[in-house]
Amino acid sequence: METAIDHILKYGITLFTIINPLGIIPIFLGMTKDHGLLELKKISKSCSIAVIITLIVSLVIGQKIINFFGISIASFRIGGGLLIFTMAFSMISAKASAAKINRSEIREQEASDTELGIVPLAIPLLAGPGAISTSIIHAQRFNTVTHWLGAIGVIVTIGLFILLSFRYSRKIGERIGVIGLNVLTRIMGIILLALSIEMIAGGIKEILPVLKGIA
Numbered sequence: 001m002e003t004a005i006d007h008i009l010k011y012g013i014t015l016f017t018i019i020n021p022l023g024i025i026p027i028f029l030g031m032t033k034d035h036g037l038l039e040l041k042k043i044s045k046s047c048s049i050a051v052i053i054t055l056i057v058s059l060v061i062g063q064k065i066i067n068f069f070g071i072s073i074a075s076f077r078i079g080g081g082l083l084i085f086t087m088a089f090s091m092i093s094a095k096a097s098a099a100k101i102n103r104s105e106i107r108e109q110e111a112s113d114t115e116l117g118i119v120p121l122a123i124p125l126l127a128g129p130g131a132i133s134t135s136i137i138h139a140q141r142f143n144t145v146t147h148w149l150g151a152i153g154v155i156v157t158i159g160l161f162i163l164l165s166f167r168y169s170r171k172i173g174e175r176i177g178v179i180g181l182n183v184l185t186r187i188m189g190i191i192l193l194a195l196s197i198e199m200i201a202g203g204i205k206e207i208l209p210v211l212k213g214i215a
Contacts, residue, residue, distance in 0.1 A: 008150035011138040015055070016158055017192045018084060018130045020091065021165045023185040026178060027125065028169050031116055044166035046117030047126070052159035054127040055135050059151055062136030073140055077203030080133030084196040087130050091189025126162065137199065 002010075032040055066076055135155075142148055165172065173181075 004144055004146045004150065007138070007141045007147060008154060011134070011151055012154040012158075013191070014134050014138070014195050015131060015154065016161075017188045017195065018087065018128075018134055019051070019126050019158060019162070020185060020188050021126065021158075021162045022172070022176075022181060023091065023188065024121070024125055025165065025169045025173055025181060028121065028166055029173050031121070032169075040169075041167055043115075043117040043121070044163050044169075046115060047121045047166060048159040048163035050118045050122030051127045051162055052155055054123060055131060055155045055158075056152060058127075058132040058135040059139050059142075059155070062132065063139055066136065072207070073137070074203045074206035076133065077137050077206070078200050080130070080137055081196045081199035081203060083133060084130045084192060084199065088189045088193035088196055091185050091192060093186075093189075121166075 032043060035043065063073070066073070135151075138151070142151055176184075
């Protein structure tokens with residue numbers, strides 16, 4: 001029997017692996033290469049706040065939204081698992097996942113005056129479809145105050161990690177280098193691949209009784 005701590009830890013590991021803030025650093029550095037240190041701090045702050053708000057909203061009311069559209073959590077779990085599965089393969093190849101953002105969107109954003117911290121860094125690069133669907137799926141297991149406070153604590157902690165990672169991204173990039181970041185991304189991709197398979201398997205187990213009934 002899994003405890004509340006087990007659920008929270010699993011949620012935290014899955015969410016952090018999907019968001020992969022260290023893997024986004026090369027993109028962040030490319031987008032902010034012409035910005036000063038003060039602007040870099042502002043972008044980092046707005047990005048972390050936007051990620052925290054987006055994921056907390058997804059965690060709290062995401063279930064109500066999918067219920068409104070008549071989507072079962074089992075189907076959503078399978079769909080989210082497949083999405084994360086494709087993201088994991090991209091991470092193993094050390095490539096930016098098209099499920100988050102594509103090259104044309106990155107180029108368009110670099111040329112616009114839109115706040116980089118919110119779009120596209122927070123949404124959809126960090127708090128993208130994978131992170132949002134993960135929050136909604138895991139929220140199904142949260143039925144105590146400990147669950148909810150722990151899950152929100154996880155989101156805030158990840159947000160603070162994003163803030164520090166981006167604020168000191170230039171120093172991190174110099175120390176770790178592209179190869180080091182790619183190695184970390186591949187390791188996270190392998191972990192995420194295993195988690196996505198478990199998510200899909202869980203959804204299939206929930207939906208199989210329905211399929212047997214129809215047959």
